[in-house]
Amino acid sequence: MSMDNEKQKDEIIALESIYNKEEFSYHKENDQYECTLKAYVTLPKDYFFTYKDSRRPEDPVESVPISHLPPLSLFLTLPLNYPSESPPKFTLVSSWLSQYVLAKLCKKLDLLWEENKGLEILFTWMAFLKDETLEFLNIETSLGINSAYTFYKMNSEATQNAGNISEFKGDKTEVNKDPKSKNMEPSIDVRKSVIRKTTHEKHPTKKRGKKQRTRKFVDQRAISDRLIGINPVQMLLDYDLKRKQTEFKRNFYMCKICFLDKLGDHCTQFVPCFHVFCKECIFTYLEIRIKEGNVKNISCPEDKCLSEATPGQVKDLVSQELFAKYDATLLSVTLDTMTDIVYCPRPHCQYPVSREPNDRMASCPACQYAFCVYCKMVYHGIEPCKFKSAEKEKLVTEYQNAPDEKKVQLEQRYGRKQLQALVENTMSEHWINTNSRHCPHCNAAIEKSDGCNKMVCWRCNTYFCWLCGTRLRADTPYVHFRSPQSKCYNMLFHGVVPEAGQDDEDDLDFPALYLDYNSDDEEFNNEDFVIEFDL
Incomplete structure (x- = not known):
């Protein structure tokens, strides 16, 4: 070797x-x-x-x-x-x-x-x-x-011009046609001609027949790997983000929830605060929020931090089923905040329907159901919405206490005349219920203006007690008030307001005379009872 x-x-x-x-x-x-x-x-x-x-x-x-x-x-x-x-x-x-x-x-x-x-x-x-x-x-x-950026812009414009060149008047340029598609793309020769045209326009004083200067020799070992058609700005930003993610996964971080040091590959980071937590802790945090339906503005767990979890971040951390629930809940919450969105009232549909702000009707594109945006019933045109009898009291109270803007909305929904009539009728019913009694026989409403508590129905002439509503015998109606076993004992004139100027002593003497008289064997009728005074 x-x-x-x-x-x-x-x-x-x-x-x-x-x-x-x-x-x-x-x-x-x-x-x-x-x-x-x-x-x-x-x-x-x-x-x-x-x-x-x-x-x-x-x-x-x-x-x-x-x-x-x-x-x-x-x-x-x-x-x-x-x-x-x-x-x-x-x-x-x-x-x-x-x-x-x-x-x-x-x-x-x-x-x-x-x-x-x-x-x-x-x-x-x-x-x-x-x-x-x-x-x-x-x-x-x-x-x-x-x-590099200028070259990218010029190339993009040249490509766009080449795509539109067949529209020029008198143009006979051939184009390449994909047999599997209807799209028409210019040939490479056309693109080159447009680039040459752009070059000549930039240097109008150059003569096409003039010899071009010989290009300087460039070291062939140097290769600029710039892809044509790729925005250099976006390329640098994409690489920077990818590299940051790679570097993050290689380092160790302490989770601010469980206080354990973990590899970045097992952690997640919130942006733009850059607070780091382990995936296990954040998964538990997200799972609770999603199951509770509190999916809007899921903030960073760091105290007083305003950064929020992105949908992509949530998708990477939770299961597919949990993310589906998160996505559906987030969509529903977002649509609820939009004033121009109303849900289809059909239980099997519930499709979100867009409507104009002043329109009373909405039409569901999913099931074609046309409905009133206020009462959710079948669209009823200019006829005001109907309301249930159980909602009458609540509606009257809401209308009477509502500010002017809210009153206008209620009038658009139910009609002004209908609401005013409802308020008047309700007030009348309240007054009747407070100041009248119903006959125990025919249920007729009877008002008591003055006199004793023995009442006679104006419709069926039935005698009854004003205080307790007990039906009285027509021939002896006053026994109810003088019998010790009666709950209205000695209450014939209970609640009667004395007339102005009446002598207080007279009010006490005359009732006492017949009230002190008591007989178990014979009936007492004050209409036949006469007391003579020698004045």
């Missing part, structure tokens, strides 16, 4: 111990090591990237904070005489740097080899790409992607 082979093997083993499988991998092909190094550039705190369409100088420059950039990928082949004589053959690939900038990095890697010729160089290259790339390219605080 040669000395170079030994050194290569030792370097591979050293790199395996330093970097994880995501950063370093290798395999052997034709007795040569094929290696892949991914350099995750270390970004400083508060790093950001900027972008704008360079064709629109009036537009402001947008700034977006970012914590991670896609790695620089270094693909290597170690020659048999490496490191004694030849350097590694490499290709440098990036999705956020241009080919010209990557070429500068390639030259820097060559320079590092010249400075360390004869020594193992892979670790040195890797360390430079990770820790010194930003400083070397003078992008320590921010990264500008104006050119």
Whole structure:
């Protein structure tokens, strides 16, 4: 075994111990090591990237904070005489740097080899790409992607124009037609012609017949892996989010509920507060809230924290059945807060129906049931809603105590005249119930204006007691008031208000005369009882 082979093997083993499988991998092909190094550039705190369409100088420059950039990928082949004589053959690939900038990095890697010729160089290259790339390219605080963003916008507009080019007057451009689809797509030649047209419009002074300047040679080892049609801004944001999630799963965190240290893969994090809890504790928390139906605004368990759990977060933490209940309850709660949504009243349907604010009718798109939005009965046109007799008292009280706005709503539903008549009738019924009695024979309502408590029905001439409603004998109605066994004993004039100016002594003397008279054998009738006074 040669000395170079030994050194290569030792370097591979050293790199395996330093970097994880995501950063370093290798395999052997034709007795040569094929290696892949991914350099995750270390970004400083508060790093950001900027972008704008360079064709629109009036537009402001947008700034977006970012914590991670896609790695620089270094693909290597170690020659048999490496490191004694030849350097590694490499290709440098990036999705956020241009080919010209990557070429500068390639030259820097060559320079590092010249400075360390004869020594193992892979670790040195890797360390430079990770820790010194930003400083070397003078992008320590921010990264500008104006050119990439402008190219993306131009390509999008060119593609859109190519899609519409067949609509131009007199256009004879052929298009590719998919036999399985009705969609028509322009051919590649058309897209190229539109791009060429855009280029000539941008430089109107150029003559098409003039020779173009020869393009400068660019290092072929530098490859800019920018996908055409992909928004570079969204690409960076998507990668940043994905990388944050990966880093979160690798670290350990203390749950703020059970106070145990757990791997991030077994934890969840609320945004934007970034409070971390283990999945077991949050599952129990979510399960209680969902079963209670309290699914709206599920906040972070941290005291006084206003962050809320997202539906996606809930879906990842609970079972499929529990999430289905959460989703249905959340939809129902959300629809209940919408004033233009009413549910179909049919028990087997219950479909949410949209309606206009001032419409009285709603039509269910699921079962085609047209109903009144107020009483939920079959739509009855301009006729006011009917109400149940049991709801009459409640409706009158609500209408009398309601503010003006609420009264207008009730009048729209039940009709103003119907409500006013209901209030008047209810008040009359209350007065009758308070100031009248019903005949025990014919149930006629009888009002007592004055006189004693012996009453005679105006309809059937039945005698009865005003106080207890007992039916009295027509020939001896007063026995009820003078019998000690009666509950109305001595209460013939109970509750009678004396007339104004009447002598108090007269009120006491005359009733006492007949009340003191008592006979068990003969009947007493005060109509035949005459007392003569000698004045």
